[in-house]
Amino acid sequence: MKSSNRIVLSSDHAAIQLRQAIASHIAACGWVVVDIGPTTPESTHYPKHGEAAARLVASGDCRFGIILCGTGQGIMMAANKVAGIRCGICADTFSARMIRQHNDANMLSIGARVVGEGLALDIVDAFLTAKFEGGRHAMRVEMIAALEG
Template identity: 40%
Template structure:
């Protein structure tokens, strides 16, 4: 799977960890940065990763900042992106199953790498259920003018 990945300085260590894990699992990664833990502005990197998802160049994105909130706000401004700031694997699963979330955001300040691994893994393996949820995802897509790009269940 092609996955865009990015962070700010507060999420840099978590981004680098997740990047190593995903690469070892055979995923194709597009790392939009940053390349060091020096202070940067998270909107720059969150937007770049989200645009890759919105355009279809990446199937999913994983973003990290101090809380996961800032990068989620930015990502959700991009047409076609449905980002969730997941705190545990159950939230990641439900966001995929019911909302067809295509971007997961993580807290570099609150999550240990092993916790992030579990969240990202569940996010990537969970399929969108479709059905009544597809109607709702379509309604969300109408808000940002994006074509409905819900995943195929299964």
């Protein structure tokens, strides 16, 4: 079932606690959370978690994705390999708002070893409340999509 209020969350082992805090926060805001990340601290591989979340967003099953690893970098790189995904890493609210408004990002990546929980929740809120502005930005988003081949 495709839903406009479904968000997939995933992470590697380094970000379980922050992912769970974000899941609780966005569920309280009315989002349907699809948490596909690990629940135990054994080492796991961020590329598979980034890809799995990205596929749920690219298929339309989830409107957005939020992914986390230690820095947010590796999992974001993996997600961006999936056609149709525009994922940005954010460590501040301005960037989170801008990747939605100007880049029509459909996924957000956060580094659990980079930002604390309070800031992470503010970043998530900025991302989820921002709206794509379209206009001149739409042409640029189309140019990015064309790079997928």
